Structure formats: structure tokens, C-alpha cells
Amino acid sequence: MTLTVSGLVMVFPILYAFLISFMQGGEVLQGSLWPETFSLANFVSAFDRVPLLTYLWNSLMVSVLIMAGQLVLCSLAAFAFVFVEFKGREWIFYLFISTMMIPWEATMVPNFQTVQSLGWLNSYAGLTIPFFAMAFGTFLLRQQFKTIPKELYEASQIAGISKLRFFTGVVLPVVKTTMTTLAIYSFLTAWNMYLWPLLVTNNEANRTVQIGLKQMQTQEIASDWGVVMAGVVMVILPTLILLFAGQKRLQEGLTQGALK
Amino acid sequence: MRKVELKGITKSYDGKQDVLKAIDVMVEPGEFFVLVGPSGCGKSTMLRMIAGLESITSGELALDGKRANALSPSERDLSMVFQNYALYPHLTVEQNITFGLHVKKVSKREQKERCKEVCEMLGLTDYMKRKPRELSGGQRQRVALARAVVTQAPLCLMDEPLSNLDAKLRAKMRSEIRQLQRKLGLTMIYVTHDQTEAMTMADRMMILSDGDVQQIGRPLDVYNNPANTFVASFIGSPPMNLIDAEMKDSVLVADGHWMTPVTAAMKQKIGSGRVTLGVRPEHISLAKDSEPGFLVQVANVEVLGTETLVTFDFGEATQWIAKWPGQSSVQPGEQIRICVDDRHLALFSAEKGERIVCEPVPDAKKVSS
Numbered sequence: 357m358t359l360t361v362s363g364l365v366m367v368f369p370i371l372y373a374f375l376i377s378f379m380q381g382g383e384v385l386q387g388s389l390w391p392e393t394f395s396l397a398n399f400v401s402a403f404d405r406v407p408l409l410t411y412l413w414n415s416l417m418v419s420v421l422i423m424a425g426q427l428v429l430c431s432l433a434a435f436a437f438v439f440v441e442f443k444g445r446e447w448i449f450y451l452f453i454s455t456m457m458i459p460w461e462a463t464m465v466p467n468f469q470t471v472q473s474l475g476w477l478n479s480y481a482g483l484t485i486p487f488f489a490m491a492f493g494t495f496l497l498r499q500q501f502k503t504i505p506k507e508l509y510e511a512s513q514i515a516g517i518s519k520l521r522f523f524t525g526v527v528l529p530v531v532k533t534t535m536t537t538l539a540i541y542s543f544l545t546a547w548n549m550y551l552w553p554l555l556v557t558n559n560e561a562n563r564t565v566q567i568g569l570k571q572m573q574t575q576e577i578a579s580d581w582g583v584v585m586a587g588v589v590m591v592i593l594p595t596l597i598l599l600f601a602g603q604k605r606l607q608e609g610l611t612q613g614a615l616k
Numbered sequence: 617m618r619k620v621e622l623k624g625i626t627k628s629y630d631g632k633q634d635v636l637k638a639i640d641v642m643v644e645p646g647e648f649f650v651l652v653g654p655s656g657c658g659k660s661t662m663l664r665m666i667a668g669l670e671s672i673t674s675g676e677l678a679l680d681g682k683r684a685n686a687l688s689p690s691e692r693d694l695s696m697v698f699q700n701y702a703l704y705p706h707l708t709v710e711q712n713i714t715f716g717l718h719v720k721k722v723s724k725r726e727q728k729e730r731c732k733e734v735c736e737m738l739g740l741t742d743y744m745k746r747k748p749r750e751l752s753g754g755q756r757q758r759v760a761l762a763r764a765v766v767t768q769a770p771l772c773l774m775d776e777p778l779s780n781l782d783a784k785l786r787a788k789m790r791s792e793i794r795q796l797q798r799k800l801g802l803t804m805i806y807v808t809h810d811q812t813e814a815m816t817m818a819d820r821m822m823i824l825s826d827g828d829v830q831q832i833g834r835p836l837d838v839y840n841n842p843a844n845t846f847v848a849s850f851i852g853s854p855p856m857n858l859i860d861a862e863m864k865d866s867v868l869v870a871d872g873h874w875m876t877p878v879t880a881a882m883k884q885k886i887g888s889g890r891v892t893l894g895v896r897p898e899h900i901s902l903a904k905d906s907e908p909g910f911l912v913q914v915a916n917v918e919v920l921g922t923e924t925l926v927t928f929d930f931g932e933a934t935q936w937i938a939k940w941p942g943q944s945s946v947q948p949g950e951q952i953r954i955c956v957d958d959r960h961l962a963l964f965s966a967e968k969g970e971r972i973v974c975e976p977v978p979d980a981k982k983v984s985s
Contacts, residue, residue, distance in 0.1 A: 507702035510669050515716030515767070516690030525715075529706040 370592070377585040384581045398586035402572065405583065407560050408590060411568035415547055416594070418564055421484040422546040423539055430493035430538065435523050437494070438501040439509055449498070456491045468555055482556045483564070487546065493538050500534040501527060540602040544595060565591050618680055618694075618771040618803040619645050620666060625675035627661055627827075635661055636827045638675065643805060648797055651807045652814035653824035654850070659807045662824070663773050666805060667696050679771070690719070694771040695764035699779055701756050703748040703763075709735075710744040713762050720767065734762040737796070754785045761793065765800065772797070774806045778813065790817055811851050815839065823847050841962075845969035848894050848962060854925060857900070857936040860966060861893040868893065871931030874910055876958060885963075885972055892969065894962035897925070897939035903955035912936075914950045919943050928952070 376384055377398050379391040402408055436442075437449050467486050476482030504527060512522045528535065553564040569591060572584045620643040627636040636658045643649045651659040664670040666677060668689035677684050684692055703712050713734065714727045722730070735741045738758045748756055757777065764772050777793070778786045794817050797804045808814055814821045815835045823830040823838065823846070830850075831843040842848035848856040861870035863886055868876050870893055878886070903909025915935060916927040924944040930936040938954065946952060963972040 505700060505702060507698040507700055508704060510667075510689075511696065511698065511702040511763075512716060513669065514667060514689045514694065514696050516719040517716050526704055526706075530704075532706075 373585045373588050376581055377589045379582050381580075381582070398580075398582040399590070401580075402583050402586040402590065406568045406571050406587075408565070408568055408587060410560065411563055411565040412590070412594075414562060415565040415591075417480060418483045418549075418553070419543050419546040421480060422487045423543045425484060425488035426490045426493050426542045427535060427539055429488050430490055430497050431528065431535065432523075433489075433494045434497035434501050435519075435527060437498045438504075439519070439522075439527075453491055453495055456495075464552070464555070471556055477556050478559055478562045480562075483553055483562070484546075486552070490542070493542065496538055497531065497534065500531045504530055536602060540598060543598060547595060619643065619678075620771065620803065620805065621676075621678040621681070622662075622666075623676040623678070625662070625665065625677060626673050627658070627665060627670065628673045634673075634827055636665075639829060641822060641829070641832060643803060645803055646801050648794065648804045648806065648817060648819045650814040650818035650821040651805065651824060652811060652821055652850075653809065653830075655809055657824040658827040659809075659824050660775055663775055663805060663807045666692075667694065667773050668692050692771075693769050694773060695767045695769040696773040697760045697764050697775065697777045699776040701748075701760040701777075701780075703756060703759055705748055708745050708747055709740060709751070709759050709762075712748065712759055713766050715763075717766065730766050730768075731762075734766045737765070738762050738792075753781055754789065757781060757789060761796070765796065771803045771805070774804065776808055777806075778808070779810070786813075793817070812853060815851065823850060825850075841971070841973075842894075843971050845892055845894070845964045848964070852896065854897050854937040854939065856894045856896050856962065857930075858892055858894050858964075859930060859934055859936075860890055862890050863887070871934070874930075876956070876961065882963070890966040891972065892964040892966055894964060895936075895956055896960060897937045899957040899960040900936070900938035900954055901940065901957070903953040907955050909953040909955040911951050911953055914946055914948050914952055916948055917944070917946055926952075928954070 372389070375389065375391055378394045378396075379388070380393070380395060380397070383391060433452075437445060471477065471482045471486065474482075476485070508526060509522060512526065517525070548566065549564065550566045550570070554567055557563050557567070569584065569587050572587050622639050622641050625636060625639040626634055628634045639662060651662060653659050661670060665672050668684075668687060668691075672685050679687075679692060704715060707715060710731055713731045717727045717730070731744075732741075735744055738761060740755070740758055740762060743751060743755060743759075748759065751759065757780075760777065764774075774793075778789055781789060790813060793806075796802075806813075806817065818835050820832065820834055821838065822832045825846050831838055831847045833841075838847060838851055842851060842856065845858055849858060859870045861868045863869075863878075863883070866878060866880075866883060868878055868886075868891070870876075876893075912928040912930060914926055914928050918925040918927075921943065922941070924940045924942065924946070926938045926940065926944065926946055927935055928938065964970060965972055
């Protein structure tokens with residue numbers, strides 16, 4: 357019972373946004389909770405006012421690129437930190453981790469200058485590449501890789517299997533679950549980015565969807581909340597789909613481990 | 617078949633303390649060679665150095681007469697079975713067995729054939745499509761063996777492969793591994809901390825302690841003629857009974873009241889002073905009325921069916937164990953009269969614990985080979 361109530365409280369904002377997106381003009385301001393008729397007019401005008409499809413596509417591309425980049429770099433870095441022995445390995449790792457303590461805002465300006473001087477403004481490169489190296493992801497995967505028995509690596513060394521083959525053939529399949537978690541995490545983080553895309557893009561062709569939402573809200577003096585919410589629903593839909601699809605996958609992974 | 621030669625092999629992790637000290641040994645082709653010793657004695661390190669997983673600090677490792685110090689593990693053409701089996705959890709038994717064969721340029725068809733063959737040999741045919749987690753401990757062990765055998769490498773290294781199995785299964789696998797090794801003519805180097813495994817499986821064994829070689833030899837030679845007190849107390853179950861003794865006139869006196877006469881030759885070897893006396897449990901028996909013996913108090917009795925282990929107090933701080941065939945009716949607390957077979961006494965120097973050989977041991981040569 358308590359759970360249901362708190363669940364409802366938690367989900368109310370999203371539910372309300374969903375309902376508002378179907379409401380006509382003045383209904384929102386009258387404070388009604390349930391739309392009189394379920395009209396799709398708001399969705400149509402949301403697509404009319406801002407190039408929502410372009411934004412959605414951009415967001416998707418940027419998120420997928422960041423996700424892929426982070427997965428590749430983090431897993432390779434973590435592999436090196438766990439399976440490749442070199443001098444000062446631990447030290448470099450802690451240095452790497454310590455970058456987590458530097459707030460993103462502090463590095464924003466230098467990052468912007470770098471991207472600008474590379475001529476990457478208004479491009480996918482500028483939107484994605486600065487995020488490829490992620491200390492958190494490396495840390496997460498390193499911890500996971502450490503649970504793989506060293507003997508597996510030694511056994512493949514004796515069999516003559518190359519490091520790369522061991523990485524793709526053994527390590528990645530074994531940590532599939534954690535990789536999925538990290539993929540969802542980085543996709544969602546990238547999808548929700550606002551400040552950085554605002555900085556490095558200044559035309560409609562390259563903007564992402566979060567900026568589009570803000571545009572909708574500020575285009576007119578009195579915001580048409582129905583349209584804004586319609587936009588919001590469009591934007592959170594991929595997030596929700598991903599979350600539900602991923603949840604199934606995660607559960608599978610978890611029970612697999614539990615039944616060992 | 618492969619000859620493995622270690623010349624002055626030393627290992628040190630920190631450059632100060634040697635975990636292995638100048639090991640010299642030659643493992644003959646087709647031999648089942650066991651490295652045995654308590655945990656932390658360096659036996660696994662030695663095996664890993666032979667495998668190439670651990671660097672060699674100094675000394676030379678030769679495979680078939682060729683220096684192999686700098687070769688990578690795969691270039692040494694050997695297989696290895698790990699204590700935790702090291703099976704790939706996401707692959708089926710079949711994939712586990714054939715994983716890595718492509719590196720050795722084995723065609724897909726031959727991989728299948730070889731896999732089928734070893735699975736039949738080890739009774740795994742019904743499990744080829746299963747994942748390791750769906751197998752029992754013994755089956756996993758067999759998969760690990762199959763993976764080593766399928767490579768057809770002439771040298772096989774095993775690092776405590778049976779320590780995760782229960783006692784019954786261990787005895788079974790012991791005999792299976794030995795049969796497999798004979799059948800395939802493998803040179804095998806086998807690490808264990810279990811002296812029973814060493815005694816039952818080895819052609820020859822090396823006893824290590826604290827990185828030092830204590831003795832190398834055939835199991836029975838080691839058992840009958842232990843080189844020092846460490847080997848005497850490590851090999852054999854229950855271990856050899858040891859006690860300090862003192863030379864007085866022409867008799868050895870242990871613990872003030874037990875005396876045993878010594879020959880003139882022995883006396884000369886021992887000189888004056890203290891020695892350690894050793895007696896195997898099976899050489900202690902109940903004294904018959906006519907025999908000289910001495911009284912002891914029984915502390916514990918373990919009847920095993922075919923034999924009986926009797927623990928008794930010997931002196932103030934020492935307990936000895938005697939092993940008698942059959943089922944004895946001796947009870948704890950009872951006073952019994954025992955006698956020790958003088959012919960089987962072993963003498964060790966009191967300071968270093970080294971064996972004092974008093975009469976020429978018939979096969980002394982083999983012991984020190």
C-alpha cells in the first residue's frame with residue numbers, strides 16, 4: 357500500500373506531463389488533471405514549431421556515438437589496467453580516477469577552446485569526442501574485470517591466444533551485463549546533455565533535442581504548455597523504451613549470476 | 617615427450633629474498649614428476665616459471681636441451697591445468713576444449729575430431745553442449761584435463777588440480793590422470809601439497825620447503841630413506857615419529873627412559889651429543905611377553921577397519937602414533953607395552969635435521985639422483 361502511494365507520488369509528474377500533452381489551450385491553466393478530449397493537436401504543432409525530427413535524430417546520433425566511444429575506450433583502458441602489466445599501473449589508475457573529482461564545469465571552457473580551435477563547432481565530433489574518455493566507466497569496468505580469474509588469462513596465454521582475441525572472446529562476453537549497464541548509463545547521460553550542445557552548436561541542423569525543448573518553452577512569452585509537454589513526451593519516450601528494454605536484459609544477467 | 621631441465625633456477629620478487637633458491641633438477645621424457653611441499657614453499661612458482669607465466673630471476677630453463685628462459689608460454693608447447701580449472705564460463709564444453717586450437721593452425725574439421733576423441737576418452741560426450749556451471753566439480757575437472765590433452769602438447773603441467781574435489785573423487789581422478797599420462801606418454805609436472813598424491817602418482821618427486829629442495833627421488837626411496845626430519849615428517853601418513861635422543865655410553869637414550877643399543881659403527885658416526893630419532897608408525901608394535909619393551913599410556917585410538925592408529929604419550933611433550941594392521945581392542949587410558957623395531961630406526965643430526973646414514977643404504981644412488 358505504502359509502496360503504491362509513494363510509487364504514484366513519484367510517477368505523478370511524468371504522468372501529468374503525459375496528460376497535459378493531450379490537453380487543449382486553456383485547460384492547463386484551469387488546473388484540470390484530466391484532458392477533456394485526447395487530442396493529438398499538440399504533437400502536430402510541436403513538430404511544426406521546431407525541427408523536432410532533426411533534433412531527435414541529432415540526439416540519437418550523438419548519444420549512440422558517445423555510448424559507443426565510451427564503451428570502447430573504457431573497456432580497453434580497464435583491460436590495460438587489469439591484464440597488462442606495466443610500471444606505475446596502479447599510480448596511473450589512481451591519477452585517472454582522480455579526474456572524477458574535477459567538476460565538469462571547470463573543464464568546460466578549456467574544452468570549448470580546444471573544440472573551437474579544432475574547428476569542430478557545429479559537428480558531431482565536437483558534440484561527442486570530448487566525452488569519450490570516462491573515468492567512471494573505466495573504474496566500473498576495471499572492478500568488474502578484476503573478478504575474472506587471472507587463470508583464464510594465463511590459460512589463454514599458454515594456448516597462444518592474443519590479447520585482443522582474449523579481450524573480445526573472453527572478457528567482453530563474461531562482463532556482458534556490466535557492459536549493458538554502462539551502455540544504458542552513458543546513453544541516457546548523453547541524451548540528457550544540455551549545456552555542452554548549447555555551447556558548441558548554433559544552428560538548427562546540429563542542435564540536440566534538449567535544446568529544442570528549451571526553445572519551445574521560450575519561443576513565446578506565454579508558453580503553450582500543452583505543446584511543450586508534447587515535446588517532452590517525445591523526448592522521454594526513447595529514454596523510457598531503453599530503460600524498459602534494458603531492465604529485462606539486466607534482470608536476465610543478474611539471475612544468471614545468482615544461479616551459478 | 618619432453619625433457620625439462622632446470623639449472624640453478626632462482627626466483628625473487630623483491631630482489632632481496634629468494635622464494636626459490638638455485639633449483640637443479642632434470643625431468644626425464646615421459647616421466648610423472650611431482651613437486652610436493654607445504655603451502656608457500658614455492659612449488660607453484662616453480663611450475664609457473666616452467667610455464668612461462670612467471671619470469672626467471674636467474675638460472676637456466678631448458679626444454680629438450682634448448683634454452684627456454686625467454687620463450688613466451690605458447691612458444692614452449694605445453695599445456696597446463698589450473699587448480700580452479702580456468703574454464704571459460706560463457707563457452708560450452710566443446711568450445712572450451714577447442715578454444716585456442718585455431719592458433720595452432722588446426723583445421724575446423726580436425727578440431728571437431730580431436731574434441732570428440734578426448735571427450736570419449738574422458739567420458740564427456742554427453743556434456744559437450746553444456747556450460748561449465750551446469751557441470752559437477754569432477755566433470756569440470758575432466759573438461760580442464762580434456763583441454764590440456766586436446767592440444768597434444770608433449771609436456772603437461774598441473775597445479776593442484778585435485779584440491780577442489782572431495783576425497784572419493786580425488787582418489788578416482790588420481791588414477792585416471794595417471795592412466796591418461798601413461799597412455800599418451802606425456803611428460804608431466806604435477807604440483808600438490810598432498811603427500812598421498814605425491815606417493816601414489818609420482819615416478820619421482822621433489823620435496824620443497826621454503827624454496828629449498830629437500831629431497832628428490834622415487835616415492836619409496838623417499839619414504840624409506842628421508843633425507844632430513846622435514847621430509848620424514850612430511851611424507852607418510854601418519855608422519856614419522858621423531859624424538860630427541862642422547863648418546864650415553866653405547867646406548868641412545870630418548871626422553872630419559874627409552875634406550876636402544878647402537879653398533880660401534882653407528883656410535884662413531886653419531887659421535888657424542890644429541891641426535892633426533894625417527895620411527896615410522898608401522899615399526900612400532902605391541903611387545904610380546906618375551907620381548908623387551910616399555911610401558912606407555914594410550915591417548916587415543918582410531919580404528920580404520922584395515923588398520924588401527926594408536927596415539928600414545930611418549931615423554932612429557934611428545935605424542936607418538938603407532939599403526940597396527942587389523943582392528944585392535946586397545947582402549948584410551950590403557951597402559952600398554954610396546955617395542956620398536958631397531959632395524960628401521962632413522963637417525964638425524966640434532967642441529968640441521970640431516971639424515972645420518974649409518975649403514976650403506978642399498979639404493980642410495982637413486983635417492984640423490
